[in-house]
Amino acid sequence: MGKIAIDPVTRIEGHLKIEAVVDGGKVKEAKSAGMLFRGLELIMRGRDPRDAQRITQRVCGVCPTSHSTAAALNLDSAFDIADKIPDNGRIMRNLILGAAHIADHILHFYHLVALDYVDVARLAKYEGSSPALNSIKDFISRGELGPFVPRYEGDYRLADDVNEQAVAHYVMAFDMRRKGQEMAAMLGGKMPHNMGIMPGGVTSTPTVDVMASLLWRLKELQEFVDNVYLPDVVTVAQTYSDYFEIGHGCGNLLAYGSYELDGKEADLSKRKRFFRAGTTSTSLKFDQFDPTRITEEVKHSWYADSISGRHPSQGDVVPDEKKKGAYSWLKSPRYGKTVFEVGPLARMMVNYAAGNPAVKTLVDSTLARTGLKPQDMFSVMGRNLARALETKLIADAMPDWILQLKPGEPACVSYKLPEESSGMGLVGAARGALGHWIEIKEGKIANYQVVTPSTWNISPRDDKDQPGPLEQALTGTKIRDEANPFEIVRIVRAFDPCLACSIHVVSPKGHDLGRFRVC
């Protein structure tokens, strides 16, 4: 029985370590540990509630728009204006989130995931005439191959011409994701960490020139998604089709819903959203989502058991570094005491199960074209594919949203700061279900809790000893070459982990990760 430890796991956001116990060539048990704690929830206590809007974006520089949206929804509800946001404000928030979302998914596939499948070093023998590819060939010939080498060696399967095209697209995708960020900045001032989204709406009013510019920029991104991104994901998926059978995971999916289509319904769980909230599983039966069923469990986390099983609105941080059996500083969010995966796969399949027409049509046509079943989506390639499909759905929805803007009309509503209140903000972030909860006392933040998508997906075992979604996805995986464990990193990266988002405190090295010593 051997152990594979990967520390740090790169091409993700943040500091992650994975340990897999391998027995007979298969992962017998897997554990994931976050390695950085900043304590932003503690920093927020006692501050002006509005400052949470700015502070929580700094939870994550990759998905700050998601946090700013969750914080704004949270503060809207705490300030009792959730049903009063002007349509311009509601739509501009959707556009900022959507543009960043597109940029984020392109970044994930091309710059975080692709190097596990695409062989940049093979460009050394490139003989074509593309200036971009020849410049990479020159780069390789100079002999300093960072950051593309070292890497795992072996399983790069794309044919030479496909591989060359994929490298060219890796370069092109840098520009495309940047353009998505620029769209977000047009309404939000700057990226990362936009300034536009605020409690009450957004800071600026729409103008016709900005609307026209957004439409043309969006068109370029739509063309990239349709003609490059989606085809590339399908090509990689078909070349590595065994990855539709790897990384199944827990089989339960949860989505909070995102992109507000209705500004007059204060209750987020009832509000009409472009991607609806709900749960499903491999049976593809749809169930309604009830936010009161969320708990955070800490039996295997370094926190006092007294805070286990609480709803996030009552959440707390009471560290217990010496706790026996604990091996992570992530808590374990659970829904109805059951393990649930969140993310683009969850959003697509929840909406598929619910019969969302746009989602159902796109998923069915893609499955038909690739000869796959809906259940095949519960896999490494299914997650990558779901992310690309979601990108297309958002990009195709945005032109209408832009045209719904009313130039010159307000985008923000005034409010009075409450002395005592509480709030909740739920949004579908790029990586999945993101929730913010606030409690205000004497006009200040008494408690602020953030439960991020990666806390769900990368969570440790819970009070019933059920492993988290990533841990389950790793368990049982056959590792072909323990020195180059492609399978592990491909499974991990398909979840698009964001550790800065997830971590409350760090695992100090030398603690036991359960039975296995970390060293």
Next chain:
Amino acid sequence: MGTKEYPAIWLQAAGCTGCSVSLLNVINPSIKNLLVDEVLPGSHINLRYHPTVMAGAGEPAIEVLIDTSREKKGGYILIVEGAIPTAKGGVHGVVGEKDGKPMTIQAWVETLSRDALAVIALGSCAAFGGIPAAQPNPTECRPVSEILQAEGIKTPYINVPGCAPHPDWFVGTVASILLSGLPRPDDLDEYRRPKAFYGQTIHENCPRRAYYDEHKFAKKFGDPGCNYELGCRGPITHADCPLRLWNNKVSWCVGCGATCIGCTEPGFFDIAPLYEKTSETALPEEGLK
């Protein structure tokens, strides 16, 4: 012929990866230019270690750090993104191990900065502590400069703050090292920020400055007028945002109707609350009328 290679190590400490994402938004040179081409004729930045970009993971990635510091002694640029957690011996941030021992981020910064050609503290967390060091600073986060001083490390360092920093500020700082060597004392301000980018306040170049001079103040977001009474930190914040603009020059913080929140200054996030007027006593001479 004869491309000079400048090895670079980009260490991520207690941060959010926002500085890295901001660099990806750079226009000229493009990020592809930075990664593979000569960034200036005859000079190539060889980004050997960057956790978000690099192909390798685990032990082989850690070996890159160790090998670079040994083989390129005195010749590599160390870029630090994020503040350095120092509470309890630095256990709040741990990356891999060296010589069989777990390495805290603090230990990596100490080890790698000692033999670097220069250290760039990128972003407000690395430069001044930033968000994780905001009160009550739960992990006792410190800026790079304090780690260097505590260890008596004499390697020159440059602060390039911002939350996130503008990509031009970083690229310009690197380019100036490649073109004309390390900055002279006169090139940096009292907080070791390049004056080329941080030499003036937001207020001095703000397109809404005329409103301020005429005492026309916005009362709520979206109003015409100066945003000073909404909490704008422009008068006490040093950066060229109003002239440089952000994200391919599409906008900037005040450009979208928001306030400057002072993200390039020491104490960023403890000069709060962010939506209340900056105390007049905090205003510099040029801001007072």
